[in-house]
Amino acid sequence: xxKRKEPVPARQRFAINLRKARLMRGISQEELAELAExxxxxxxxxxxxxxxxxxxxxERLAKAxxxxxxxxx
Amino acid sequence: xxKRKEPVPARQRFAINLRKARLMRGISQEELAELAExxxxxxxxxxxxxxxxxxxxxERLAKAxxxxxxxxx
Numbered sequence: 545x546x547k548r549k550e551p552v553p554a555r556q557r558f559a560i561n562l563r564k565a566r567l568m569r570g571i572s573q574e575e576l577a578e579l580a581e582x583x584x585x586x587x588x589x590x591x592x593x594x595x596x597x598x599x600x601x602x603e604r605l606a607k608a609x610x611x612x613x614x615x616x617x
Numbered sequence: 618x619x620k621r622k623e624p625v626p627a628r629q630r631f632a633i634n635l636r637k638a639r640l641m642r643g644i645s646q647e648e649l650a651e652l653a654e655x656x657x658x659x660x661x662x663x664x665x666x667x668x669x670x671x672x673x674x675x676e677r678l679a680k681a682x683x684x685x686x687x688x689x690x
Binding site for chain 2: 613
């Protein structure tokens with residue numbers, strides 16, 4: 545019997561979608577961090593799924609990429 | 618000239634949608650907190666928009682209400 549796949553945790557989904565969206569715009573983590581007024585290393589750790597990111601920072605990153613939050617979740 | 622309405626910040630949207638979803642299920646903040654394994658007072662402060670809630674807790678609350686995160690954002 546095929547094992548039901550566990551859903552990907554929101555943190556991982558956000559990390560994957562953020563990276564994809566950033567690369568689609570051809571910008572670096574540093575450029576995204578600047579646009580979102582966040583630290584470069586913070587953006588890196590979010591993209592690695594290491595951060596339990598807050599809703600305010602999720603919103604900053606979405607705005608910086610001119611996306612809606614739900615596009616990244 | 619009609620002033621463009623400022624978009625409602627994500628924190629406020631989440632607060633409003635969380636409360637609406639909880640009331641639609643007829644459960645109290647305390648019952649929701651228990652389902653999500655969070656503190657009752659924390660759920661209250663999230664519903665008042667006072668909390669810069671993290672993605673892990675957003676996911677816990679959505680799961681407790683059997684909703685997707687995007688349903689609350």
